[in-house]
Amino acid sequence: MGAESVPRREVVTGRPLPFAGPAAPRPVPAPHPGSEERVRQLMRRQLRTGLLAASLLVALLGLLPVLLRALPPAGAAPRVPPAVWLVLGVAPYPALLALGAWYVRRAERNENDSAGGAPPERP
Template identity: 70%
Template sequence: MGEESVPRREVVTGRPSPDGGTTAPRPVPLPHPRSDLGVGQLMQRQLRAGLVALALLGTPLGLLPVLLRILPLADAAPRVPLAAWIALGVAPYPVLLAIGAWYVRRAERNETDTAAPTEHP
């Protein structure tokens, strides 16, 4: 068993050049300045949609205790009227689903409206 030649290890940091060395790595392309404006506009639109959804959710749910105070529950016997069960157990859920669906559609529309102009350089 003689000496076996072991290939020398090389560290490759770029494409090999024709002369045997390696070329410098490609520079990372910088983002187009117009794309930063699109991101800022998208953030503003998403924030606005989120605040509108929060207001739409907070107003009815915040007024729910006022509604329950107005209902004749304080003077009632241990029986709770049907209106209270409807106000607490049924009415909020369709409203929550409708506001959530509106928010998702609005957020997706904001993204497509903002992404469309920046895709064409």
């Protein structure tokens, strides 16, 4: 038997789009006076907020081994005390959620302050 040419398989997911060629570059708007300084200030505030949130997260998770060490030992039995499960499985999550919510609110406030806009209304 001879080698037969097998047609190439193609996956069809929709109608083929015509090739329009390379896209034309969009014009860049001229910056407003003072906007570079406002962007620089926003970046500094966002960096400060991010570093503060990261340091709080490291402190929160770094204290877990200290808390576990302070718990009373389980004794001779090889079982894990329920307090360890509470410290590892329950306690960090409300703190992480609160830290995340604080970070998002603070980042939005930084952006609104730098844009000069009013804070969004909460329902």
